[in-house]
Amino acid sequence: MRSYHRTAALLNMVLSCVICSIAVNWIALPNGFVVTGITGLAMTAETFTGINYALIYYGLTLAILLFTAVTLGYKEVSSILFLSILYPLVLWVLNHVQVEIILKEKLIAVMFFGVVYGAGAGLTYRMGYSYGGTDTLSKILKQKVFKAAELKNLLLCLDAVIMLIMLSAFSLDTVAYAFVGQIIYVNSMNYVIFNMGPRLYEIQIVCEDPRAIERFIIEEIGKSATISKVIGGYSQADKIQLDCVCNSREYVQLREFIRDSGIDCFIKVFPLTHVFGRSKDFHRLSDQNL
Known part of the structure; x- marks a missing residue:
């Protein structure tokens, strides 16, 4: 692959x-x-x-x-x-x-x-x-x-x-x-x-201190994030995983912020078909055209 x-x-x-x-x-x-x-x-x-x-x-x-x-x-x-x-x-x-x-x-x-x-x-x-x-x-x-x-x-x-x-x-x-x-x-x-391509993405970010990334997601691109504690399988070290859903423009902005800031982290990106929620980019459960 x-x-x-x-x-x-x-x-x-x-x-x-x-x-x-x-x-x-x-x-x-x-x-x-x-x-x-x-x-x-x-x-x-x-x-x-x-x-x-x-x-x-x-x-x-x-x-x-x-x-x-x-x-x-x-x-x-x-x-x-x-x-x-x-x-x-x-x-x-x-x-x-x-x-x-x-x-x-x-x-x-x-x-x-x-x-x-x-x-x-x-x-x-x-x-x-x-x-x-x-x-x-x-x-x-x-x-x-x-x-x-x-x-x-x-x-x-x-x-x-x-x-x-x-x-x-x-x-x-x-x-x-x-x-x-x-x-x-x-x-x-x-x-x-x-x-062009997927409109929405799920971003999973694993690092030791995601506070700067969290602030950028909330303050700059106007999205929320879910934070959970995880353990690295290889290092057995405690880490933080941050999950957020954003559109393609926000994904590029987030990726460039992490790169330009030099933050050491592990990132997974998943294209999404439908997301339901309150954000203007998400669908409502009452949508009839899905």
């Missing part, structure tokens, strides 16, 4: 790389607009150096990978390692495949790009993996420099700085289209992450 899940995850990441590369090489570039983020930096560098942007992107991602290893450690590197190597390769290969999906209206092309790219990126983010771009740089800045800042605000600032740099090589109209594509891509990606 573990081998099956590993193979499925691998195929999912390969498919994600292909879809994102198609969006950039076959939709964005033929229709005369660029993209933001690390790819946008690479495209900007290409205009000054003449080096293919995919090769520059490869260098940038490897530099981010090395920087992440030094600053955040192996755990964070493991979530970006495979895609940091595979995606630039796929990006470069498809850049040399002469396929152009050209639409008459550039705004429609931008929208089409955003939907396709967001769908591709969402496939990997659902599984907890990342392309190692501005989101990883934001985590580094938060942990090492701006510790009090919110991660999403650091990400927005990085994207804004990159778009300003892109103005040195591209017109304001071109960068504006890239900005619109970014908005559509983020919304498309969020839809894949939060709305």
Whole structure:
């Protein structure tokens, strides 16, 4: 079973790389607009150096990978390692495949790009993996420099700085289209992450001190939790098990909180079909459509 899940995850990441590369090489570039983020930096560098942007992107991602290893450690590197190597390769290969999906209206092309790219990126983010771009740089800045800042605000600032740099090589109209594509891509990606697949999950967390997790569940995502005492079968040590039911968006938030907080715990996640209770996400026993 573990081998099956590993193979499925691998195929999912390969498919994600292909879809994102198609969006950039076959939709964005033929229709005369660029993209933001690390790819946008690479495209900007290409205009000054003449080096293919995919090769520059490869260098940038490897530099981010090395920087992440030094600053955040192996755990964070493991979530970006495979895609940091595979995606630039796929990006470069498809850049040399002469396929152009050209639409008459550039705004429609931008929208089409955003939907396709967001769908591709969402496939990997659902599984907890990342392309190692501005989101990883934001985590580094938060942990090492701006510790009090919110991660999403650091990400927005990085994207804004990159778009300003892109103005040195591209017109304001071109960068504006890239900005619109970014908005559509983020919304498309969020839809894949939060709305595809199971809607509700049961989360079981076993650790020695779950108080920080409990506070996050109650105060940040507005759910309750059941706490019970358990004994570790291997260690025979007393531990606490925390159970909660949350929707897909809250599950991702909880997972990221535990990861970013560095809390050592054992987590099991179960997809659920129906949950009855008082929360707005749960069903009522009187529901007639179940």
